Amino acid sequence: MARTVTVSSRPGALPSIAAAIEAAPGAVTVLIEPGEYAETLTVIGRAVTLVAAHGPGTVTLVPADPWQPLLTCVDAEVEVRSLTLRTTEADAVRAAGGRLRIVDATLSAARATALAVRGRTGLAVGNVVVDGAVDGITLRDCTGSVDGCTIRNVANDGLVVDGADVSVRDTAITDCGGRGVYVYQGARPTIDSCEIARTGVAGIAVALAAAATIRQCWVHDTGGSGITVGAGCGGTVAGCRVENTAAPGIERHPAAAVEVVEPPARGRAGVGAEHAEGDRVETLLAQLDALIGLDGVKAEVHALIDEIQVNEWRRDAGLSVGRSTHHLIFAGPPGTGKTTVARLYGRLLKQLGVLPDGGFTEVARRDLVGQYIGHTAEKTAAAFEAALGGVLFIDEAYTLSRSGAGNDFGQESIDTLVKLMEDHRSAVAVIAAGYTDEMRRFLDANTGLASRFAKTIEFGSYSPQQLVDILVAMTTAGDYRCGPEVQRAVGAHFAGVERGETFGNAREARKLFEGMRKRQAQRLRLLGRVPDADELRELTVADVAP
Secondary structure, X not given: OOEEEEXXXXXXXXOOHHHHHHHOOXXXXXXXXXXXXXXXXXXXXXXXXXXXXXXXXXXXXXXXXOOOOOEEEXXXXXXXXXXXXXXXXXXXXXXXXXXXXXXXXXXXXXXXXXXXXXXXXXXXXXXXXXXXXXXXXXXXXXXXXXXXXXXXXXXXXXXXEEOOEEEEEOOEEEEEOOOOEEEEOOOOOEEEOXXXXXXXXXXXXXXXXXXXEEEOOEEEOOOOOOEEEOOOOEEEEEOOEEEOOOOOOEEEOOOOEEEEOOOOOOOOOOOOXXXXXXHOHHHHHHHHHHOXXXXXXXXXXXXXXXXXXXXXXXXXXXXXXXXXXXOEEEEOOOOOOHHHHHHHHHHHHHHOOOOOOOXXXXXXXXXXXXXXXXXXXXXXXXXXXXXXXXXXXXXXXXXXXXXXOOOOXXXXXXXXXXXXXXXXXXXXXXXXXXXXXXXXXXXXXXXXXXXXXXXXXXXXXXXXXXHHHHHHHHHHXXXXXXXXXXXXXXXXXXXXXXXXXXXXXXXXXXXXXXXXXXXXXXHHHOOOOOOOHHXXXXXXXXXXXX
16 A cells, blocks of 8 residues: 655655655655745656645746756556646656656746656556646657647647557647657557647648547647658548648658548638649749738749759750759747748749659658667658658758767768668659758858758748738738738838847747737626627737737
């Protein structure tokens, strides 16, 4: 039977959770009185239950050592109930082996992963809120369930399923800079009755021999397609609503074996529909020209397309055409449309007959770099092969450059890419993206790397007025109104925002719009009556104020 120990700041009580675990060498339940506790906890091969004695919101754990995970579980049986765990530099919870159950808890990790689980771990996560992290929850080679959770305000991916066999139900994943759910490396999850919204790229992405069962999900307001399924992947998409995403709403690689049981609901023009008419070169260039700002980028892409078109005409006429590459560097700050332009570029290459299908595969360092010698070349080659026929978009490619650490395999990925890009130059377009200065250093990482790319296209930050225009477009798409006075207030807001290297550009516009919606909702709730349709649409100057 488990021993019960109480932790409290009261005199005479055990002052810390670590001391309580140490004081009870067998199975132990630790009741934690209200307060904030600085802890660095490691549980190995034991049964430990950590419980807030007075329920959710009363106990907060912060790391005693900010560079170590707040809670590490190794081959242990650990249960966490009703706690708030908040870290900055390291993961909030990390588990490998054993069993882990987390319920009614709140996790955050400002510059790390909120919950990282790997290996033969049995997992049960229920009614957990992840609010703020680099990656929300990462599950590698484990089994179990994520049920009734919320994952939001994540810099990269909300939920990463790497080779795991898990069930995800009734979970909302929103406001992610990357993908809402990323399924890869042979994973077999079931994603049921979830909402995925406001992601920087795809809502749900399935890649690298994975097969997902996606049922009754609502995917909306995503920067990329709502659901993407890569080459060699399978599974089922059934009864899902896909709205207000990039076209197509569900993007299937020709070599994917996914079954779409029911068509997605139609969102904005083209979502979930065949777009042969929209993929004509003139129409695609018109879509490019309709993007806000990016004048220099548009000119560069037009010049590339003009050259490719003329070369095709020369080839048809029997004239000589020099060897060319379609690989590009997209350099510039975040939130400036690099992913959107890369998608259009791939579709343009398809229409010009340069690429077979114009598909789009987005990867980051985690998709290319392994953990041991030889693993990286294998992962990089697999990702590259999945993109053949279309665009391979490498986000934050500079993170592959050598870090100086002896166990870093990023350079192996770069060296592998250099060879593959040359061997398959006519079958794929590789676009490497990232900050301008970092991308210059990235090109120096291999003597042949710079020569593999046709050119570097610079994406500049948006002006305050362009950010106003982007926000107005968002409000219109969301059936809101943003009048002249409100637009002036928004312009003043963006003019006064400090613009560092990491300024999010269009992401900042999205963030402000979401804040305006929340403040409008709070304002309307105070009316004491049901607002009319005009009031529900109208955003005011008061809604702009933070």
